[in-house]
Amino acid sequence: METHITGSLGVILAGGFLVGLGTRMANGCTSGHGVCGISRLSLRGIVATVFYILAGGLVMAGARHLLGWI
Amino acid sequence: MRRNLSAFLCGALFGAGLLLSGMTDTTRVQGWLDVFGDWDATLAFVMGGAILPMAAAWIVARRRRTALLGTPLPLEQDATVDAKLVLGSTLFGAGWALAGLCPGPALASLGYGGTGGMLFLIAMLAGMVAAPAAKARLDHMTARG
Structure with missing residues (x-):
């Protein structure tokens, strides 16, 4: 695998x-927030998902393209 | 016994879904988060594909107070957006990008992840142990303004 x-x-x-x-x-x-939260239109789930995807995208850009860690 | 069997079957189904959909492949996950590089959009369909049946399940659940096996269903929605939610989600996203694993696949990685997966899981548990103190500190800071 x-x-x-x-x-x-x-x-x-x-x-x-x-x-x-x-x-x-x-x-x-x-x-929890992404699948279970968004599927019942929970404000907390939507806000959490926006922030972790945003943070993930920015950290990926920095760590991979600027610093070459991954 | 029935509850344990049900939990086992649900866990197995969830794990199989994670494997089949590619959520356990750290390269795929990192490719999905690499919006500014060679972006792999396919995992967006995994999330969309999981939200649809879950939304149907919530419609059924709305008419019930307990799950089929008796566990109370969390029907009250909490709409509190606070610093813990925003900062916690930001930290989670950062870690998710670094290693390409979120908590479900990290647990599943016990079955396939070798030493790297196990080390990730131990570090994740350490982070969970540290969380209540960090939450209390954040509450203290936001309360003072």
Whole structure:
């Protein structure tokens, strides 16, 4: 099975820590806010999804294209 | 027993969905977030495709107080948009982009992710342990203005 998890230890640990901290702080993730929230037109779900996709896009741009981490 | 069996089957179905849809492939996920680079739009259809049956499920759930197996359904909607929601989601998005895993696929990665997946999961649990203190601090800061 293909997974392609990065081999860079720092990126894995930083990514994991941020995902754990952020999802518990916001009380939800892609499934909770994205799928379950948006499907019942929850304001919290919509706001959360906008922010994590925006942050993901910006961090991806910075980490991949400016810094070359991933 | 029935509840455990149901939980097991729902979990298995969810995991199979994550695998089939590509949510467990970190390259695909990172390609989806790479809006400013070589953008792979396909995962948007995964989210759209998951929202449609879920919306139908909510219509059924609205007429019930408990799930089929007796668990209370969370029918009251909370519309509070606060700093915890916004900052938490921003931090989550940052981590999601860095490693290409969100919590569901991270758990599923126990089955296929090797050492990297396991390290991600341990770091994720550490972040979850740190969250209540960070939330309290944020509440304190926003309360003072």
